[in-house]
Amino acid sequence: MMATTHALAGVVLGTAVWALVPEAGMLPVLAAALGGLFPDFDLYAGHRKTLHFPVYFSALAAPAVAVAALNPTTTTLAVALFLAAAALHSASDVLGGGLELKPWLGTSERAVYDHWNGRWLAPKRLIRYDGAPEDLALTLAFAVPPVLVFDGLAETLVIAAVAVSGVYVLLRKPMVAIAETAVDAMPDHVVDYMPERFVRDFR
Numbered sequence: 001m002m003a004t005t006h007a008l009a010g011v012v013l014g015t016a017v018w019a020l021v022p023e024a025g026m027l028p029v030l031a032a033a034l035g036g037l038f039p040d041f042d043l044y045a046g047h048r049k050t051l052h053f054p055v056y057f058s059a060l061a062a063p064a065v066a067v068a069a070l071n072p073t074t075t076t077l078a079v080a081l082f083l084a085a086a087a088l089h090s091a092s093d094v095l096g097g098g099l100e101l102k103p104w105l106g107t108s109e110r111a112v113y114d115h116w117n118g119r120w121l122a123p124k125r126l127i128r129y130d131g132a133p134e135d136l137a138l139t140l141a142f143a144v145p146p147v148l149v150f151d152g153l154a155e156t157l158v159i160a161a162v163a164v165s166g167v168y169v170l171l172r173k174p175m176v177a178i179a180e181t182a183v184d185a186m187p188d189h190v191v192d193y194m195p196e197r198f199v200r201d202f203r
């Protein structure tokens, strides 16, 4: 799934919590969005392994949610939502496609790494690949609650995330074709600096 889909999934959690505890303000909602985004910061270094922890994020989120439920402050809610959204992201990556550059071909058996069991989880491909039409449908669905509930900057950011997703969906396949042509045209000493994962799939 797209990073924006994950971020908005976090925002849906944040919106639900905001509806229950509006006095905590918008910081927990922001933390939820960042938690949803966070695992994908490993895109260039061990993607879906370095910062994706389907088991550990969940193990951390459970006590954090318990603390926030007993003592709902801006801080406890922000911490709990960040961890819950990061756990949701890591766990739900298994529902998407594999790690290959053309995940729509469905050749990779690696969806997300489970550090607890020391193995890759296989992709279930309910969302065939990141940037698939069904991924965009999910993004749109996740955008509905926050757009209905929030005004101003929060609403604008959610709509911007949907717009970015729309552009990404349009460019997802052409981007790979362009990158393939570019890598083919590059001299070897430049290719040496590219992440191994990209080059391996291209050459």
Ligand SMILES: [Zn+2]
Pocket: 039, 040, 048, 052, 089, 090, 093
């Ligand atoms: Zn991810």
